[in-house]
Amino acid sequence: MWRPCGTFDDTYEKDISIVRTPAQWSITVAGLAVLAVLPLFASGYFMTTVNLIAISIISAQGLGILTGLTGQISLGQGAFMGVGAYTLMMLMNYLGFSFWLALPCAMVSAGIIGLIFGLPSLRIKGFYLAMATLSAQFIIPWVITNVRPDLTGGTSTINIQYPSLFGLDLSKQSSMYYVIIFFTIAILYLTRNLARSKIGRAFVAIRDNDLAAEIMGLEVFRYKLLSFTICSMYAGLAGSLWVLWVGAVNVDSFTLHESIWFLGMIIVGGLGSIPGVCFGVIFIRVLELFVQQISPPIAALFPDAIGAAIKSGLSPFTFGLVILLFLIYEPRGLAHRWEIVKHFYRRWPFSY
């Protein structure tokens, strides 16, 4: 842990606070200010993307806690988002719940479902556990499509009735943005605290050495379940926001593919790092858009017949390739790069 040169802590209280120096305070305030005025300048397209990224960050932070901190691989994050999404939709559409009431319910229901799929973690680890959570990805959509299709809409899409929040027109991305970004910042703050609290240490202890953790007085299983619950509550929150963001809900949005990519995002970002998770989400989401944007013009450079083939395959090809290259050249994730930059800044003006 390095602080800017010349900064010392004289009390333990100071040592454990997040924002320490005046410089850090001003950066934080400036950052928040930029976020607050962003919609005034940005296009709807940009805001849509920002919203998606912010929602994904929430979900990915949840997975970050479970996989990055606690070391339990989960391939069910998408499905847990789906649980949140459908709960919110049903509570609001059929029971007329207000958003503020439906949201915690959605989080809790996702949390409970996550907890259930976390139960096998009592005895299994690693990829066996990943597969147990994978089953969530099959069982949950099955339940959504088959058990009460009259409520969930089965395989088809159901529209959500937009709630009114503080008079914001939530069908507009720029208004939606304030709701989403509020939760994202809150989640980041809470996650940061959780990670450095007793709970966070327990999680990492379990990740690094669950046997020793048990012997050192940690109820390992309880904490694993707690981790699963928190993770899927985050997913539930993200899923709820997702419904508002899209305005509709369909099982196809919460596929295994999504879940695997959430895992991908936190790996690219750097496991166990909160800013890393954010970077990972941004990296993947932006790259996704970027390759979509550049492939048509590139395909246009080729003669017609080849061009058509290239058009369809180029964006996945580029996407895969960029990530591979990234992994090969930055295998420790974006968080590592970030640490290096921070390290450099903190040592400044004295270099190595």
Next chain:
Amino acid sequence: AEKPASLSIALLGDLTGPYASVVGPMAPGAEDAVQYVNEELGGIDGVKLKLHVRDCTGKAALGLQQYAELIGSTPKPLFFGVPHTPTAEALREKIIRDDVIGFFPGSVPDLYPQGNSYSFYALYAEQSAVFIRWLRANWKEKRNPRVAIITWDQAYGRAMLTPEFFDYCKKMKVDIVAQELFGVRDLDLTTHMVRIRSKNPDWVIANNTGSGPLAILRAAKELGMKIKFANNVGGDWGTIRLDPELFEDSISVMHMASFDNTDHPGIKKVFSYLKKNKRGIKEQTAFYVLGWQYVLMIHKTVSDAVAKVGWDKLNTAAIKSEMNNLTNWEPLDGVVKITYTDKVRHSHWLRIYKIKGGKLVPPGGKLGGSEFVEAPDLTPLKFR
């Protein structure tokens, strides 16, 4: 009044990804049609069409982002063509809210087109109903015909299973004896077919495309079952060519003239573009023609609207009123036939085919000619 430099229209959908083989050809179709409009018809009153194609690869989130991009661009596209899939479903509300015309798959009952949106063709239930009507008309035996349904377990596959359809079958005295659903990636349908076999149906109908019908027929063949098979638009060229022998004598209900009908002037025109732009056999599907239909519809309605109100007053409302006035409109000399009204946003005109030697030909019998027929109206109750 001042003419715009060009007229933007958009096509947005899952051109690659799980639905590629179905909806993918719509993009080349629209591209070719835009070329046709711009080069042969001189655009709309001299204004060229500009087509923006976006591929959402099967992800609703990406679709939403791309929609936001397109709707925010200037000039704003006046039309949004969105072929099928959950992406389309998710975008529907947004497009209806925004002041543009949406060209949509309205064939899934819950997504019946509303507001400024229009559907591609008849509802899937109606397509099946056309078959049922044909079957009944040509049924010789005393007892009721027995029909089994087997279809994909997702929105598209299930779209034919509406209460209106079942009512219609009852009314027509056709017994639905089995109803099986299967997954898109199921390797083996023997199980389903065995269950169907035990119900002893005369016909098996589906609302599938691509590998779906193929898997059904292959499983039947393996079990040594002789089944008569009927399918909706999905049973078009793109599917049949995967294994023409297997499809022999199947029935297919579609909204367009067949690619086999090479004497048809419209089909000829389409083929000249397929050839010119080096499209392969894979593009010869209903959705390629749908691309044409979309662009030609824009050409027609915008031209009419401009003629009426002029370029400066051209707006969505003006175009919409033209759309609602399309009656028995037959672009490309009748490759398709369209009627939209204020209330009914899907066209009822369909044709029924039989597959003979890998070709789509009229099945003969009563109501089995080569003309477009009007499907029974099975518009979902709540949208009437």
Next chain:
Amino acid sequence: MTAEDQTKLKVEDLNLSFGSVQALMDVSFEVNGDEILALIGPNGAGKTSLLNCVSGFYHAQRGRVSFEGHDISRFSPSKRAKLGISRTFQNIELYTGLTALDNLMAARHVYIKYGPVAGSFFFGKARREEVENRKVVEEIIDLLEMEEVRYRVVESLPYGLRKRVDMGRALALHPKLLLLDEPMAGMNVEEKEDMARFILDIHELWKIPIIIVEHDMGVVMDICHRVVVLDFGLKLAEGTPAEIKQNEKVIQAYLGKE
């Protein structure tokens, strides 16, 4: 009752087997007052297994373990830790991804009471508890002279320092009984001296009984009050270091002739 005649830990007729391997056979012994007890024996004698039975990682097929008069045979490891049994590990089982400080803080777990919600907000009680426990941990860091490595991730620490962190973690639990599994393995004499001094300091400061498994006879003879010798699951001998040193059986099975 004085500290001397008080039985802290009582192990009775412990039997433990893994399939055909009998790791412990009717082993009984006691730890009284605040003595330092050495557990020695050849490799594979069952010393670690015995510690595992005491700390709850293994459950013996037969026999009883009682701590401060209570039968704890059926208790889970974490529950025993809460009762005050704490240990180090032969192969250093640290939380490799945490800093040395956090390794110690993690061991304070049983003393920290706030829950996940308070933890997420990190106000008031949570913060206060963190600071209090941090003070305790800092004392241990001070005691073991680990100030330098406080913020180092233990993964990158050399072997010797990791052993020290392992010891620190065991101490952070403020145990009533400390089990040390080969605390000095892989150290040179100088480092062993440091370690011996730490152990003696702890013993002196906290007045707690300590069980040490150790192969270095020099250390055992110098700092332990009593020695228990195991040999392939059986208790071979028990006595003061001086007695053990002379015991023929022990020499033959374990010590060898110098």
Next chain:
Amino acid sequence: MLTMQFLVTGILTGGIYALVAVSIVLIYKATRIFNFAVGEMLALGGYFCYSFVVWGGLPLWISLPGALVMAVIVGALVERLVLRPLLSQPLLTIIMATLALSVLLKGIMLMVWTGYDVGFPKNLLPGKTVLVGMIAMSHELLWAFGITLVAFAGLAYFFMKTRTGLKMRGVSEDHELSMACGVNIVTIFAVTWMLAAVMGTLAGFLMGYRLALAPSYTPLLALKAFPAVIFGGLESIPGALIGGLLIGVIEGLVGGLIDPNLGEVSAYILLLLVLIFKPEGLFGLKRIERV
């Protein structure tokens, strides 16, 4: 009677699942990597075979070995270009790389074979449906099953009788230690990936032949293999076979007798139960827990 039919079909289909499962197991055994690209690799193999047959007009007995050779090359390339540069990296990073690889391969397939379905010409495999009483056994599935058995016998020989087999087992436990023992882990990895690619290609061909090939759904076959792999245990090759068959049977029986919709889900529900009661699968290695 129906039950028998469902059982037989289940077993036969399970053979194909087993091939995919063993492709996953092989790589996991040697490298602890869970290969997320398995679906795409098998689809690619199927496409190779398709190209030889349809584009090259070659008979199957040349095309299939040809495709296997191509698969071996792909396996080797994957190892060389993706895994080797990532050698001493954290496991999850490498697993992520296989995920990226799957997207990349999908891109390649889209470029070369487009997104449309393609089918093999029929009658490549001789024979026709065998009817035993009312029970039909498709000759395609019988072939598939035969190919599966042969492939597994070959693998069993390889692991039991060759030193490379032992080395693979060693490498799977500890890379550094294996290197210290003079094992060229890079070669072992390459061999593993090649073997896995071969198994995948067989599955890809059989799947493509039965249904059709498309970059969008052929890779999904892998999803059937996941529960099979866990049933059998991630490290066990016989487990993969049995797991595959088991999944086939469960799907067949539950799908046939109860509800076809339940087929796939039932496999996963059962998987959950197995994991709770037998955490290492039926044949997987027990984790050694010592402190």
Next chain:
Amino acid sequence: MVREVVDILAVNQIEVFYHNVIQVLKGVSLEVREKQIVSLLGANGAGKTTTLKAISGLLKAEAGMVTDGDIVFMDKRIDRDLAHKIAKMGIIQVLEGRPVFQHLTAEENLRMGFIGSGGEKDIQKHLELVYGLFPRLRSLKNRTSGFLSGGEQQMMVIGRALLSSPKVMLLDEPSLGLAPLLIQGIFKIIKQINEERKTALLLVEQNALAALEIADYCYVMENGRVVMDGPADQLKENEDIKEFYLGLSKVGSRKSYKDVKHYKRRKRWLS
């Protein structure tokens, strides 16, 4: 630098970094001659293991790199070679902490060590040799190695290295965690290996007394540097070695661990 012909392994002024940032070795040189036992002493974290790994090529697997200097084995430079190549040439490292292939049986573990190209017969021959040295292993050969006790694992690990008939064996703390009787045994066997099989040994040890007893030559490392070297007999007489590594007080008798002062004299060469 004039190199004598009898050197089979020479490390010349190597510098080693982990992750390109942490410098661990700051110019280390040492030589191992034919049939010689060389021991390497040093405090925890001095870089002994790192030195061995640099030689055996295992550093690369840990994101470590030799950035300067070179390592020469039988007149061939090997610091760029991969670990398995180096092993094939005849340098085998026995890793610290006796890592085993947990799920393999003891005999399978031994077999993993076989590098040569010979068939089953050859392996059997080597196995017999190892069982000859460690009779206990024979009775354990079908046991899952993960469950063996520390000492048993240590024997197995040394045996495993022997299976490849190395020219140079790099032993990293072979006596760690072993009972006194076994330590005597292990050192005897090390000596035996050296004498019978003419294997040169580079031995990292904390048990300086035993190491100096069997070694011909000795290096002492501190903080990534070699701070002292010389023939073993000579070093045994050195005051500092006596105090810090052998635990002898000035007078020559062993001092008690009980009497260690809180503020001790620190090593002279430190910093």
